[in-house]
Amino acid sequence: MVGWKMGSMGKPGGQIPVGAGISGVCWGTNRIDLFVRGTNNAMHHKWWDGSKWGGWESLGGVLTSDPEAVSWGSGRLDIFARGTDGAVYHKWWNGKWGGFESLGGVIPVNSKISATCWSSNRIDIFVTGMDKALYHKWWNGSKWGGFESLGGILTTDPVAVSWGANRLDIVVRGTDKALYQMYWNGSKWGN
Numbered sequence: 001m002v003g004w005k006m007g008s009m010g011k012p013g014g015q016i017p018v019g020a021g022i023s024g025v026c027w028g029t030n031r032i033d034l035f036v037r038g039t040n041n042a043m044h045h046k047w048w049d050g051s052k053w054g055g056w057e058s059l060g061g062v063l064t065s066d067p068e069a070v071s072w073g074s075g076r077l078d079i080f081a082r083g084t085d086g087a088v089y090h091k092w093w094n095g096k097w098g099g100f101e102s103l104g105g106v107i108p109v110n111s112k113i114s115a116t117c118w119s120s121n122r123i124d125i126f127v128t129g130m131d132k133a134l135y136h137k138w139w140n141g142s143k144w145g146g147f148e149s150l151g152g153i154l155t156t157d158p159v160a161v162s163w164g165a166n167r168l169d170i171v172v173r174g175t176d177k178a179l180y181q182m183y184w185n186g187s188k189w190g191n
Contacts, residue, residue: 021066021112028074035067035079043067043081043091059091061100065112068125072117078139080113080125088113088127088137103137105147106130111157114170118162124184126158126170134158134172134182150182150189 030050121141166186
């Protein structure tokens with residue numbers, strides 16, 4: 001690509017099996033993991049180990065959305081995508097790959113999942129529901145909470161970030177094309 005330099009990292013590519021967007025995450029020094037929905041709709045993974053790129057590996061599944069990857073600790077990866085039934089699916093790495101587990105919910109065909117971590121063993125995911133409202137689900141270290149509606153009428157996918165323990169910020173676009181923010185401060189939702 002004109003103007004792009006990969007330096008000593010080399011090219012992560014080769015023949016990239018990309019059918020859609022790329023999600024990337026880091027879980028340690030000199031470690032990058034990339035995830036894509038391939039042209040065959042399976043999840044594919046490639047990694048940087050500090051000295052070279054590994055080859056593409058298929059992780060299986062049949063995805064109908066781009067994957068979303070997060071990490072809450074060293075050697076830990078959590079990836080989310082929509083399945084053919086419209087439900088949210090979760091796959092994880094903790095030294096070995098876990099299988100795809102359904103987290104339920106039904107999200108629109110064009111919606112992407114947004115995920116963030118604010119602490120070790122804590123994950124929060126956000127999706128647009130079929131009713132175009134914002135929905136939230138969380139992992140607390142031992143179990144998944146249920147999907148809760150946070151309301152609104154979204155015209156874009158949610159974007160979720162965390163800048164500290166027990167802090168979440170979610171940004172969406174409303175029907176008036178303005179951006180709206182909602183936050184969690186550790187005890188309640190606000191905007």
